[in-house]
Amino acid sequence: MSAMSIAFTHLTRHLTAAKWLTASLFALSLTGCSALGGGNMQQQEPDPDLPELAQKAAEQMVASNPELTRYSPMIAATFVSIDNLSQSSTLGRIGSELMASALGRQGMQVREVKMRDSLFIEESVGELILSRTVQRLSAQHDARSILMGTYAQGLDYVYISARVVRSSDAMVLGSADFRLPLNNNTRSLLEGQGGW
CATH class of the missing domain: 3.40.50.10610 (ABC-type transport auxiliary lipoprotein component)
Known part of the structure; x- marks a missing residue:
């Protein structure tokens, strides 16, 4: 395998890992936003009148x-x-x-x-x-x-x-x-x- 092919394989692996990491971080940030922000689906019980x-x-x-x-x-x-x-x-x-x-x-x-x-x-x-x-x-x-x-x-x-x-x-x-x-x-x- 030529040096060029080896370098291309490493680069492809790094890019794939970077894409996976970016996608994971994006998904994690969405989960965090829904947990912290107004994404709380359960509304608090209203006070009795x-x-x-x-x-x-x-x-x-x-x-x-x-x-x-x-x-x-x-x-x-x-x-x-x-x-x-x-x-x-x-x-x-x-x-x-x-x-x-x-x-x-x-x-x-x-x-x-x-x-x-x-x-x-x-x-x-x-x-x-x-x-x-x-x-x-x-x-x-x-x-x-x-x-x-x-x-x-x-x-x-x-x-x-x-x-x-x-x-x-x-x-x-x-x-x-x-x-x-x-x-x-x-x-x-x-x-x-x-x-x-």
């Missing part, structure tokens, strides 16, 4: 006290801010409505009553006091229980505490706590502050 959380909370209440539905019918009070117990918001109003609906799906009979100034919390001791208005409304609607709740805004979440109390003596029959991510949607619900 308020109706979903209310449904789970209602299920939890009834599961922890299966006798809860015996205290029907129930009337619902607007949820209030833990920082100002005479103040609510769109979040407090819709939170109460969604919880009442969810409890209704669990077998609780819910009476539709738009309550105003129906309850307050004595801030010094934090005890729930049923006012004469609540007692009157309970009697008018033959309500054996009342849904009430509070919410608190944190840095990343709004914390909601809901409970159903017996109208005759304010004994807590069921309770559930959950948190709602503090995103733009939640902030807009909190902006609708105001009295009941």
Whole structure:
């Protein structure tokens, strides 16, 4: 074999190896891009929204006290801010409505009553006091229980505490706590502050 043929064979081998190496590096870079970039095909689960959380909370209440539905019918009070117990918001109003609906799906009979100034919390001791208005409304609607709740805004979440109390003596029959991510949607619900 001539020197020219040997040199050509070596060159061909080097070029083939270089092409293989280039192709391998290109394929590897594509794999890396899909792993690092937006090529992640699995999308992250969305945060649960308020109706979903209310449904789970209602299920939890009834599961922890299966006798809860015996205290029907129930009337619902607007949820209030833990920082100002005479103040609510769109979040407090819709939170109460969604919880009442969810409890209704669990077998609780819910009476539709738009309550105003129906309850307050004595801030010094934090005890729930049923006012004469609540007692009157309970009697008018033959309500054996009342849904009430509070919410608190944190840095990343709004914390909601809901409970159903017996109208005759304010004994807590069921309770559930959950948190709602503090995103733009939640902030807009909190902006609708105001009295009941």
